[in-house]
Amino acid sequence: METKASALLRRGEEAARSGEKADARRAFRSVLRREPSNLAALLWMAWLSDDPSASMAYVDRAQDVAPNDERVLAAREWAASKLSSQDPTTAIPPAAPAPSVSSASSPADTSQEGARASWRRLLPLATI
DSSP states (O other), rough: OOOOHHHHHHHHHHHHHHHHHHHHHHHHHHHHOOOOOOOHHHHHHHHHHHSSHHHHHHHHHHHHHHHTOOOHHHHHHHHHHHHHOOOTTTTTOSSSSOOOOOOOGGGGGGGGHHHHHHHHHHGGGGGG
């Protein structure tokens, strides 16, 4: 039997994938009220946030839950690139350098586009 949190997580993922960001955020916030350390909800909230600092805050929480999870490491790289694309005087560096997700990384992979592509590849793994 599906739990309420699992149903909300599924609803949030469906809404996010169909571009309904507000509905997705509501569903993921509901999941996090029930399960504050739900990794999938934290990663989705990081992805959906329009504020780079908020994205990083969700990634920080996810990293507290699963410090070595490759989805979290990819999310940290993506969120850090999102922060660095802000005004340089307000950008906040990541708490710790994130190791490369793939051993075949090149300097070009550290760009925001490379980080985004890497995280998009891992995001489907965030589902329960």
